[in-house]
Amino acid sequence: xxxxxxxxxxxxxxxxxxxxxxxxxxxxxxxxxxxxxxxxxxxxxxxxxxxxxxxxxxxxxxxxxxxxxxxxxxxxxxxxxxxxxxxxxxxxxxxxxx
Amino acid sequence: xxxxxxxxxxxxxxxxxxxxxxxxxxxxxxxxxxxxxxxxxxxxxxxxxxxxxxxxxxxxxxxxxxxxxxxxxxxxxxxxxxxxxxxxxxxxxxxxxxxxxxxxxxxxxxxxxxxxxxxxxxxxxxxxxxxxxxxxx
Numbered sequence: 001x002x003x004x005x006x007x008x009x010x011x012x013x014x015x016x017x018x019x020x021x022x023x024x025x026x027x028x029x030x031x032x033x034x035x036x037x038x039x040x041x042x043x044x045x046x047x048x049x050x051x052x053x054x055x056x057x058x059x060x061x062x063x064x065x066x067x068x069x070x071x072x073x074x075x076x077x078x079x080x081x082x083x084x085x086x087x088x089x090x091x092x093x094x095x096x097x098x
Numbered sequence: 099x100x101x102x103x104x105x106x107x108x109x110x111x112x113x114x115x116x117x118x119x120x121x122x123x124x125x126x127x128x129x130x131x132x133x134x135x136x137x138x139x140x141x142x143x144x145x146x147x148x149x150x151x152x153x154x155x156x157x158x159x160x161x162x163x164x165x166x167x168x169x170x171x172x173x174x175x176x177x178x179x180x181x182x183x184x185x186x187x188x189x190x191x192x193x194x195x196x197x198x199x200x201x202x203x204x205x206x207x208x209x210x211x212x213x214x215x216x217x218x219x220x221x222x223x224x225x226x227x228x229x230x231x232x233x234x235x
Contacts, residue, residue, distance in 0.1 A: 021111070021140055022108060022111055022140060022144050023108075023109075023111055023112065050133075051133055051136065051137070052137075053136075053137045053140045053141065053205075053208075054137075054141055054204040054205040054208055055140075055144070057204055058201050058202060058204070061196065061199060061201050062201055064196045065196060065197065065201075068196065068197065080130075081129065081130050081133045084130075084134075085133075085134075085137065085208065085212075088208060088211040088212060089192060089204055089207065089208060089211075090190075090192025090193065090194075093192075093193075094194075094195055094196040094199060095196070
């Protein structure tokens with residue numbers, strides 16, 4: 001997986017490319033831990049994300065919990081196949097999808 | 099039917115998925131079905147790798163089979179570790195808010211929700227978990 005980061009003032013966009021699975025989730029977890037307290041909006045650009053498993057969902061949930069304390073978090077450009085995984089897990093209701 | 103015997107270690111996940119995906123492609127499996135099957139295979143293999151042998155070395159045996167018209171894939175996971183029926187695990191409450199949702203407990207729930215059928219048996223000291231999935235979703 002490739003993680004592209006773009007900081008624009010206090011808004012951080014993280015572009016996810018490839019697969020967010022058991023093997024790659026720790027990489028994203030590290031990136032999220034490193035987010036400064038001055039970031040008040042976190043955007044995940046999922047346009048090029050091809051796959052997500054529960055390991056990836058766990059990282060998104062912990063990111064959501066963290067951002068709740070310092071601002072907001074949104075997912076953008078979610079593919080249909082990924083949207084379905086979000087749907088069956090109820091994540092569609094707890095995450096903000098634009 | 100194709101079989102794979104592989105060390106039950108998380109870093110073997112890519113080999114497991116490559117084995118499964120090769121067979122699914124031969125069956126003409128749709129992209130959507132393939133993703134759901136891959137997610138289920140990942141959850142079940144990682145479960146075995148994490149818990150079955152309690153830190154000791156051990157193998158996972160994975161079999162994949164299809165029906166005559168390639169519309170369903172049957173995948174079986176066998177390990178010789180601690181008896182464990184993942185289907186007994188309580189489903190997470192998917193109506194809770196982000197703050198209330200525990201991190202974890204999702205894997206087997208996704209498997210149950212996306213697969214047509216999930217069957218667990220324990221025979222001759224082996225955990226046998228079978229998933230049946232449509233290949234044309």
